Amino acid sequence: MxxxxxxxxxxxxxxxxxxxxLLAAYNDLSINDVIGKQLxxxxxxxxxxxxxxxxxxxxxxxxxxxxxxxxxxELIKALKHLRSKGYKIxxxxxxxxxxxxSLIECADIIKLDVLDQAPETWANYIPKLKARGITMxxxxxxxxxxxxxxxxxxxxxxxxxxxAKPKIxxxxxxxxxxxxxxxxxxxxxxxxxxxDDVINTISADVGLSYNLLRTLNSGMYAQMKKVDSVRQAAVxxxxxxxxxxINLLALGSLDNKPQILLETAMVRAKMCELLGEIxxxxxxxxxxxxxxxxxxxxxxxxxxLENLIKKLGLSEELxxxxxxxxxxxxxxxxxxxxxxxxxxTKDDLxxxxxxxxxxxxxxxxxxxxxxxxxxxxx
Numbered sequence: 001m002x003x004x005x006x007x008x009x010x011x012x013x014x015x016x017x018x019x020x021x022l023l024a025a026y027n028d029l030s031i032n033d034v035i036g037k038q039l040x041x042x043x044x045x046x047x048x049x050x051x052x053x054x055x056x057x058x059x060x061x062x063x064x065x066x067x068x069x070x071x072x073x074e075l076i077k078a079l080k081h082l083r084s085k086g087y088k089i090x091x092x093x094x095x096x097x098x099x100x101x102s103l104i105e106c107a108d109i110i111k112l113d114v115l116d117q118a119p120e121t122w123a124n125y126i127p128k129l130k131a132r133g134i135t136m137x138x139x140x141x142x143x144x145x146x147x148x149x150x151x152x153x154x155x156x157x158x159x160x161x162x163x164a165k166p167k168i169x170x171x172x173x174x175x176x177x178x179x180x181x182x183x184x185x186x187x188x189x190x191x192x193x194x195x196d197d198v199i200n201t202i203s204a205d206v207g208l209s210y211n212l213l214r215t216l217n218s219g220m221y222a223q224m225k226k227v228d229s230v231r232q233a234a235v236x237x238x239x240x241x242x243x244x245x246i247n248l249l250a251l252g253s254l255d256n257k258p259q260i261l262l263e264t265a266m267v268r269a270k271m272c273e274l275l276g277e278i279x280x281x282x283x284x285x286x287x288x289x290x291x292x293x294x295x296x297x298x299x300x301x302x303x304x305l306e307n308l309i310k311k312l313g314l315s316e317e318l319x320x321x322x323x324x325x326x327x328x329x330x331x332x333x334x335x336x337x338x339x340x341x342x343x344x345t346k347d348d349l350x351x352x353x354x355x356x357x358x359x360x361x362x363x364x365x366x367x368x369x370x371x372x373x374x375x376x377x378x
Contacts, residue, residue, distance in 0.1 A: 018043055020360055041090060045069060050078045058086040062109065067093035071100060079106035090137070096125070104129070109157070111137045119150050126154040161341060164264050166298040166305075178301055181250045182311065184208075188243050189290070190313035195239055202246055203230045211249050215376075244269075244289045248376075251293070251300050261299055263373045264340070269293040270369035271336045272329075275362070279328060279355045290314075291321050291333045328355075339366055 041062045046069040063082060069075065079089055083106060090109035094100065095117070104110070110129060112122060119138060126136055138150040141160030150158065187193070187201050202208055209230050216227045216236065227233050234242050248269070252262050269292030276288030294312075298305040309322055321330035331351045338344045339362060352362060 017359070018045070018048060020363055039088070043092065046072070046075045046078075049082065050074050058082075058088070062088045062090050064090040064092050064111075065103070067091075067095070071103060076102055076106060079103070083108070093139070104132075104134070107134055109135045109137050111139050111159070112155075113140050114138045114146055114150060115140045115142065119146070119153055119155070123153055130154060161264070163258055163261050164296045164299050166302045177253075177255050181254055182301060182308070184250055185247055186312045188246055191315045193313075195234065198239060198242065198246075199231050199234050202242075207253065208246060208249055211253075212245060215245065215249075240286050241284060244293070247290065247293055251297070254300055257300060259377070261296065263377060265293050265296045265300075266373035266376060267366070267369040268295060268333075268336050268340060270372045271339070271365045272332050274365040274368055275332045275336065275355075275357060276329070278357055278361060278365075279332070287315075287318055287321075287329055288332060291318060291329050292336060294318075294322060295333055295337065331355075335362070336366075 038060070039062050040060055041064045043066050044063050045066055049063065049065065065079070083089055088108040089106055090111055091100075091103055091107050092111050093113045093116070094103075094110045112119065122136075129136060135157060136155045137157035137159065138146075138155040139159040141147050141150060141158050141162045143162050143165060147158060147160075147162050184201065184205065188198055202212065212230065212233055213227055216233055227236055237245065248266065251265065269289045272292035273284060273289040276285045277283060294309065294314075295305075297308055301308055306323060309319060314322075317327060317329065320326040321333055325331060325334040332355075335344070335348045335351060338348050
């Protein structure tokens with residue numbers, strides 16, 4: 001789309017959002033640091049695709065055509081040209097119509113919103129599409145039942161937060177490993193716990209003590225002087241940061257949980273902390289990291305959130321934030337969750353405006369959270 005035959009691209013709101021993400025990921029951070037060896041799916045409008053903006057390496061970038069774009073001969077030509085240059089093309093929220101049929105020949109990946117379209121309605125099409133080398137991706141997979149159904153139908157990729165929701169089975173007992181971790185987290189996060197109690201509790205767990213000291217003495221956190229005791233670690237980090245690390249290490253020690261769940265928790269925790277820094281004007285403000293981390297604790301223990309957090313001795317402020325999104329921490333948590341799930345609401349946008357957090361700062365907080373989580377899990 002051009003403006004009255006002018007030789008410059010017209011940048012709309014959707015274009016601007018894509019450019020903000022790309023600039024942050026490719027300029028402020030290395031894209032490899034953000035996504036590792038995975039593919040980066042980035043939404044593109046037809047305007048950006050047709051005008052060849054911006055020039056980026058095709059190595060890890062998937063150009064995701066937004067679902068509301070008009071299908072024109074110019075768009076088809078541009079998509080074919082990009083594929084010839086090695087770019088992968090994904091069709092977002094794809095609906096098969098007369099108008100969209102021509103897009104299939106340009107696609108490497110087709111994404112279906114399984115909340116909007118029942119996956120079984122595609123049962124006859126999926127084998128034919130896969131025979132053409134197209135990968136089927138199910139998005140907005142909300143629970144394990146839908147995941148299993150989509151997998152059976154031939155979907156190969158999945159987007160959604162089904163893995164971040166508890167898989168609650170009636171009559172199932174909590175494992176000894178999970179019970180020990182929950183007791184440790186509960187003891188460390190009580191509002192009246194003191195410095196020595198924290199140190200003694202961590203020191204009693206050989207595995208946690210080892211992992212904590214190994215992390216602090218790694219290249220990323222290396223101090224001038226080697227940290228060789230839990231007490232020294234506590235002094236180095238401070239009580240709040242120490243508890244954050246132990247909460248993280250404890251959850252990471254749980255059996256039979258996917259790595260992506262821990263990464264999701266880490267990204268959300270760091271994002272909440274970074275947004276908290278913006279509104280409090282303080283580095284690593286108390287509680288923000290904790291609410292992000294504990295917002296998926298139900299999935300770690302396969303137990304309803306309200307049943308779990310009452311056992312943790314958290315303050316009323318944190319309880320209210322986690323269960324009802326109340327207060328500054330609760331609002332920031334809800335923004336982080338909705339941003340991760342691409343579901344920002346009008347209330348979220350109003351809160352961001354009240355907190356004077358720009359779109360760029362929000363995107364940067366998320367990308368920095370991704371980068372941080374990748375660094376910790378190397």
